[in-house]
Amino acid sequence: MTSLPIVKITDLDKYFGRLHVLKNINLEVPERQVVCLIGRSGSGKSTLLRCINFLEEPSRGAVEVDGIKVNTETKGRERHQLIHDVRLKTGMVFQEFNLFPHMTVLENVIEGPVTVKGIDRKQAIELAEQNLDSVGLLFKKDEYPLRLSGGQKQRVAIARALTMQPRVMLFDEPTSALDPELIGEVLNVMKKVAYEGMTMIVVTHEMGFAREVADRVIVMSEGKLIEDGEPEKIFNSPQDPRTESLLIRYKSGGG
Amino acid sequence: MTSLPIVKITDLDKYFGRLHVLKNINLEVPERQVVCLIGRSGSGKSTLLRCINFLEEPSRGAVEVDGIKVNTETKGRERHQLIHDVRLKTGMVFQEFNLFPHMTVLENVIEGPVTVKGIDRKQAIELAEQNLDSVGLLFKKDEYPLRLSGGQKQRVAIARALTMQPRVMLFDEPTSALDPELIGEVLNVMKKVAYEGMTMIVVTHEMGFAREVADRVIVMSEGKLIEDGEPEKIFNSPQDPRTESLLIRYKSGGG
Amino acid sequence: GGGGGGAAASDLLGAIQERGYILVSTDPNYAPQSFLNTDGSRPSDTKCPSDALTTAEMQGFDVDVAIAIGDSLGVETCFATPSWDAITAGSWADKWDVSVGSMTITTTRQQVLDFSVPYYYTPAVMAVAASSGIDSLDGLAGQSVCAGAATTYEAWLNNDMEGLGLPESSIYASVPEGVTVVPLETDQECAQAIAAGRTDFVAYVTSETVVNANIAEGMPVIKLDGAVYSEDLAAAFDKSSTLDTASLRAKVDELFKAMHEDGRLSELSLKWFEVDLTVAPNQ
């Protein structure tokens, strides 16, 4: 690993009630790396991702994003502020898009810059239009999300996250709620983002994408990182029998 | 075509406002046939399917299911009654599952037999349990839909439709809201239903399923049926250039 | 519900005698004229409709007068308690037979109601907050004065002689200059507002009996000497009744005259008011 880690997770544990969902996770992601996170349903992929921007509170351990470190000892106002800073450094794209239905596409995209960063509205619109253009949806800017196809919604969600100019993008199965036909357009946008040098952590079932774009694939199982390496290595010579069975499933399951 | 047509669509047109969505459709499906309907987004696949059980009112033309014929001339009470009869002959599985969230899995499945057919509750439960068992979800019968995975939801939806003992099953992209990992389980259930001799019309992007299970593939484009034939024929030597480009898309898009 | 109806007779008196009870409306907002007897319970052998009150559940001067009416007709007396508005508006739809509720005879009310002869007379007086230091009507010039909304007291304060509807001879004083009128729901609220320490107004006008009761209750008010006017209070009948009320009115008039004469009314007045209010003031 060549450059400084931009995301660093240390000794992270997460419980839901009695359920131990993440078990002593340690992970460093250097800048500009594209990491794909794979694993069975329920293995804790989403929870790990959501711990990075504190949509879930880790039960124990530290998360550091671009030098901002939050651990179990950080409390009160300071914690609040640091979590806010971490969220500014990270952009997230959800499986269910979560566009704001009461705002047009453009309003969705400028909402963050204007409300959170206090950027001038005009400037925000410029920035937003650039990003909408780069996901190929500038012509839909005045539509309401309801009128978009799933693929279009997801591309807007990506543009919305990008317009906040985050250091790291987190994707949680961004294509799995889409018709296969529409998956391609979203993956293409993600590729573009990756090639422009964004650090990305992507939970995905898209093996083609992982193979082609990822610098690194991490396999999760029952709350632990069981395998970690270059895509070719993981796909061609998995070390763990669980990885093997996972890959077989993907091959038979997908269309 | 060897046996009597169980679904027969004649000169069907459908408009949404000024938009001509289905253009003079003629189609016969014989009993026990499994038909896959493919086509680009917006080509009218869902609308055609929904015209068969009158979730959409055809603007013109006739639909006949198992001898019950409804056309533009059928009006008033008679039409009402006939549509009801048609719906009893057809079972539908939606992309978004549409399970009833306020009922448990078992309640979802017996709702139709008990409320619509007036079957004795005990008998309905027996029937429901058989069908839940055959989709592998008997152990979830007392859960609420919210607690199920997408694949499980869809299998319950299939069990719900089957428990009404329809003559024809209509599937509208039953796997496209699912994680690839979960698609397999639903396709397996659908295969099982097909092999038991059910007449099925399936809108799907799952080419593997079409190839393996379908007796016939129909390609739609801009509201018309542009190609119709055995899967091998359609996939290997498509006649229409639009079919060709559609198949290329599927190959590149899917995982 | 309701009273009348039932009988096929077209005469109210006949109907009352046939059904065996008379249904009297009264407003139990005022002690000692008419208020609830919270200790009384409904007798088991009563003829009163289930939603009407019986003589055991009500008490007061008006109540005793009403009972006397029932007794003289040889029927049981029962009470309905509609809002004062519903009584004074007329058009009772035969839901009760007569009002015995210290109603002042006014010319406007006479448009919709028929009145008996008066059964007693009360002077209207001005009560002032003890803390105000005011001791005469003139001292109230430019002040705010309270009265029950839509009462004769409010009409007098507003110099609305038509609304007041009393003969010149019963009016003894005119309103002080520049008075602001504050109408509250009932005159009871006027007294209570002063007792609660509100300073929106310094005085209120109402009947002497009410002021006496207020003072007896220990409210910090004093009564100004001299009545401002006098009211003739009578029983009332609905002009729009579908049954003929003439014979009942005649009976009630006859009874009141007899009770004035034989001192029964004076006795009741002394019992409830501790003064005799049954003599017309200008007599």
Place this chain on the structure above:
Amino acid sequence: MTSATQQEASPSHAELLYQAQLRKERLFRAHVGVSWVILLLILIFLFSGQKIQIGQLEYQTIQLDSEFILKNLIFIAGGLGQTLLISILSISVAVTLALLAALGRLSNFPPIYAISAFYVSLIRGTPLYLQIFFFFLALPQLGINLSGVVAGVTALGLNYGAYMSETFRAGLSSVGKGQREAALALGMTSSQTMRRIVLPQALRFAIPPMGNDFISMTKDSALVSATGFVHELMWRAVKVGRAQFNNLEALIIAAMFYWALTLILTYFQSKLETRLAKGDR
């Protein structure tokens, strides 16, 4: 397959079908309009004092004193301003309190939660009349002497605030978790998330019950006149009605103004509903 006997429908056919559809919608609206007019006429007839004969039976409809109505219309209308003023003031107080109470119910700081819940329970639990009475006649005993209007508006605002907070609570719970998370992930503070994302969506479901509250507030504002210094619509109607023994006529005059207010409010409500539903249909 039966052979396709018919070519694709000509564009004019599509147009015809579309026009037929539009015609149908226009017809529906027209029929509804006509039905309304008929209902209104029936209502007016009911109060016309007309005699009608059905077979043997003779009916007399309700007779109103039109002279009284004409004479007092203007006087009663004079209360409209006060009614509006009190309603607007009270509803502003109510909406503010309702919002605070609804948010308080989401708080995880126990005293805030308890105060919100206590407020809603106590105020919904006791009659508005007592509350007005309390502010007007009991608070002075504590040395707090509010004027009639202030006491009335405070009581009305507190009262409606408690009821409305329940409506808000239902609205807030109708907004999915994903919306909050998306906003937080963008770096919004919880108050920004509430203000910009959750509330506007919660309003969608809260609008019809809130419309109810606004509309009934216009009528409950009459209770404030019990404090003696407010002469709004109802007070004036009752006053002239009592004085001239035309309660029904007077109330009907007031009712006409209230109805007009309601129609205006309903109009804005449905505008707002459509607007908030924009992203929804």
Place this chain on the structure above:
Amino acid sequence: MTSATQQEASPSHAELLYQAQLRKERLFRAHVGVSWVILLLILIFLFSGQKIQIGQLEYQTIQLDSEFILKNLIFIAGGLGQTLLISILSISVAVTLALLAALGRLSNFPPIYAISAFYVSLIRGTPLYLQIFFFFLALPQLGINLSGVVAGVTALGLNYGAYMSETFRAGLSSVGKGQREAALALGMTSSQTMRRIVLPQALRFAIPPMGNDFISMTKDSALVSATGFVHELMWRAVKVGRAQFNNLEALIIAAMFYWALTLILTYFQSKLETRLAKGDR
């Protein structure tokens, strides 16, 4: 990667964290309970008649006449039955009408649609007081002579029905199209779909505003006593309060009963909410 310095947490550690979580929840509930008690004590203190001295200022809290309260408690309580009876009758009428009106608004038969809309508009547009007055004293002019209770219940039911129908309408529109379609596809008639699928889900959103209506109905039932033959809680309180110059005490007695009713209704409401939310969380 930093080397894993720590082995997987021991099971007892998971248990500890879980217990801590549970403790936190229990603590929250306890704190809320304590806060409630404190607020209640403050309320009681406010009416205790105690003198308090803060620096120079001397305050006297509100003094209640406890003798009056004891003497009249039972009498006022005697109105509870009537209050309950009228509330229950009226709410039944209201819910029925509300449902019909809300469904009418979905009808595509113009007269039905128009009647529903007209009903809601007219009734919401005019004061409840007029409506009761109308049913009791004006209808007899048309030969329809209703008893006090019947007139009152009819008016109250009509009135609340109109308001509630708006709440239902909002609830109905919150149920997705997919639910209706799934039911129709199963062969359900539209009335079965409504009854079995749409209504139960619509109720989820309608429950809190409906709770509001139930609760305020218990108080508005007092208006029926204006007709003269109904002696419920509020009527009794006002009459003994006025006659004996203890309005505040009398109203507070009534308020305590209303509050108790409200607490009971709220309890059932939250039970119902939890039940209807079963499939939802």
